[in-house]
Amino acid sequence: MDYKIIETKERVLADNDAAAERTRAAMKKSGTLLVNLMGSPGAGKTSALLQLIRLLGGRYKIGVMEADVDSDVDAKTVSEAGAKAIQLHTGGLCHMDADMTARGLDALEGENLDVIFLENVGNLVCPAEFEVGADLRMMILSVPEGDDKPLKYPLMFTVSDVMLVNKIDTAPIFDFDLAKASERARSLNGKIEIFPVSARTGEGFEAPAEFLARKIDERRRGE
């Protein structure tokens, strides 16, 4: 039984990686930066996006693909904030794959966007395993989840370029140790960029917004 599942999975992953490579090439050609935003349910993915749209929306044309198992609550919210938004339903699947992502990108074609955020399904496990062809992987760890999460879900921290530590204003309530969480993430991934933020108050979002702006500018210059 084990063997069968693993074999299936490897084939699916190989097909997926090929599709992700096609997306990566297409994004580079069109001068658009694709960001894969991941995190647990309730970590604050949509609220963080709203803060980034607030800070980057004046300078760049922003697109958002909201992936959900079922609902379309988030696309509406993000669209009202001024981004070009579409909703993707995974139909029960716990992550986005490269093929679904490519179809979402097709729907945004012709919008001439500088950056597209894919808000992945709320999940710390599966989205880390499936490449979607993004240029940047940004994950959110929220304070109430605990500073031990890098120990328990290591792959997500290993594959991410950026880690937002959200709900940082509640750190004292939850005995959350930012230094410990950062050290645990960095021991898995020495290059991860870590930004403590609060999507509720807006605190701390200038730094990740500037980091993203640099990446968007590089992409526009064809890098």
Added chain:
Amino acid sequence: MDYKIIETKERVLADNDAAAERTRAAMKKSGTLLVNLMGSPGAGKTSALLQLIRLLGGRYKIGVMEADVDSDVDAKTVSEAGAKAIQLHTGGLCHMDADMTARGLDALEGENLDVIFLENVGNLVCPAEFEVGADLRMMILSVPEGDDKPLKYPLMFTVSDVMLVNKIDTAPIFDFDLAKASERARSLNGKIEIFPVSARTGEGFEAPAEFLARKIDERRRGE
């Protein structure tokens, strides 16, 4: 591509359901209640278990299977609290299946346990799709995740018998509306039992502990 994935998934699910039925029959025969405990990363699954062990440990022999992608932090904690604990590594898989559960149960055989808790991988999506052969499915929604989660991860709320609303002491900080969360869960599943609790303070655990005690007693009487 979609079709292929779905076909694979259906075969895997059919094999899984057969294994789950074997486990369910074996549990009934041995007079042991099997509880599948699910929730997001950081929802408080291990801490809730510690509270339940505190309240039920004097009356019943308790076993715990800690399923994790990788670490073995939780089995150690639970074992120190007095339960017979084993650690299961899913090897990257985002949920427990019936076969892995059966192997875990084999390792606990001969312990003459009244109740066994399976602490599933932290994930609101996949564990809801995979039966493990449990008699009771208990899920934890934690307040910081938000009261809208039943709208976004409906299957988990649909398949669960019990919903613990954890970190209830932080409801005012997160603008969490317990009535709304309960109403949304009940609109998916009219029979779900809802208990607001705080695993940090112990508040509210008497009610779910008594609910579980009734179920354990029924099982011991051969029901």
